[in-house]
Amino acid sequence: MPTQSKPVSIKLDADTQERIKRLATSRERSAHWLMREAISQYVEREELRETFHRDTLEAWQEFQETGRYATAQDVDQWLTSWGTDAEGAPPACHQ
8 A cells, every 4th residue: 555645844945945946957857856855865875874873883782792703804805705716604703
């Protein structure tokens, strides 16, 4: 079932409004479409950033609890091997 859209009011300065109009015209889209797309992309990017931040904090907490880590050199060698005939296994953790 499609999501219901609700109108939202937003105040923009005249310069930003004009810039949006120019972009919308050059893209052959409405200003409404352009603003919805911009907001959608912003929300998606920020959600990914939040997930990355949360994952980083969890990894730090795990390191604090276990002391286990992989060196940057080991990880770099492993990643460099990706897509080659000599693709390596993930590096072992150190403690």
